[in-house]
Amino acid sequence: MxxxxxxxxxxxxxxxxxxxxxxxxxxxxxxxxxxxxxxxxxxxxxxxxxxxxxxxxxxxxxxxxxxxxxxxxxxxxxxxxxxxxxxxxxxxxxxxxxxxxxxxxxxxxxxxxxxxxxxxxxxxxxxxxxxxxxxxxxxxxxxxxxxxxxxxxxxxxxxxxxxxxxxxxFDPGIVARLEALAWWDWPAEKITRHLPLIVSGDTEALLRVAAD
Structure with missing residues (x-):
């Protein structure tokens, strides 16, 4: 799913x-x-x-x-x-x-x-x-x-x-990194895999897994 x-x-x-x-x-x-x-x-x-x-x-x-x-x-x-x-x-x-x-x-x-x-x-x-x-x-x-x-x-x-x-x-530095990350453009499978981080407030953790 x-x-x-x-x-x-x-x-x-x-x-x-x-x-x-x-x-x-x-x-x-x-x-x-x-x-x-x-x-x-x-x-x-x-x-x-x-x-x-x-x-x-x-x-x-x-x-x-x-x-x-x-x-x-x-x-x-x-x-x-x-x-x-x-x-x-x-x-x-x-x-x-x-x-x-x-x-x-x-x-x-x-x-x-x-x-x-x-x-x-x-x-x-x-x-x-x-x-x-x-x-x-x-x-x-x-x-x-x-x-x-x-x-x-x-x-x-x-x-x-x-x-x-x-x-x-978020702080301006985090905002810039989130915009570059653009999780909304990920395939559905990748969004689903990282959904717990997308809905959490742990931006650093989300940014760390973005490359996988």
Whole structure:
């Protein structure tokens, strides 16, 4: 046995509220790694409803790494939510046509923050809100109902509105070594073999066995 089947949308028998996201998303601009799950008792397979203002003509991507845990109601605001800021009014007159399309913003006039990227082994709490273009590093934790407006460093706990760093999970030297280790990219057999160390706090022991 080498853990859950990453191709099974509902890997916990009798518990359909947990869903491996990769198996259910259809939008090509949402890219999700193996084992990352969404936990929601109401239609866990419809994770895409939490990715808002994600219009295909804009082309921005939501990228989520492997082994992420995303709680119910977490939302991702994409670049399509942005309005032009340089005018007297921010109202999007042009979307209604009938002569108002003449003020359609020119390329580059709408704010664009790029792709939203969630690293590996990230835990996003209940009803957290991730804003456009945010990068959340590997091993980070986002507290419930946080509003994340800026990048989150690896292995950092953030919370609040706007979210601020609360705690660094490990010393910077350990973080650098864990990022280089990248256990989330190991084959399932190797993860299973070293699982007791992966879930323990003994980072030195995990780093020592990484080469086998």
């Amino acid at each position: 080498n853990g859950a089947d990453p191709t099974n949308p509902h890997p916990m028998a009798g518990f359909p509220q947990v869903c491996f996201i990769k198996n259910t998303v259809r939008n090509p601009n949402i890219i999700v790694g193996d084992y990352s799950y969404y936990d929601d008792p109401e239609d866990a397979e419809n994770f895409e409803r939490n990715v808002l203002y994600h219009f295909p003509f804009i082309g921005d991507k939501l990228i989520i790494g492997r082994f992420c845990a995303i709680a119910r109601g977490a939302k991702f605001i994409m670049n399509g939510a942005n309005h032009k800021l340089s005018g007297v009014s921010t109202y999007p007159f042009y979307i209604f046509g009938n002569g108002w399309e003449t003020v359609m913003p020119k390329p580059g006039e709408l704010p664009y923050k790029g792709d939203t990227v969630i690293g590996n082994d990230v835990w996003i709490g209940y009803e957290a809100l991730i804003m456009p273009g945010v990068k959340i590093g590997n091993g980070a934790i986002v507290s419930s109902r946080s509003v994340v407006v800026a990048d989150v460093p690896p292995y950092t706990i953030v919370g609040g509105n706007p979210a601020k760093p609360i705690k660094q999970r």
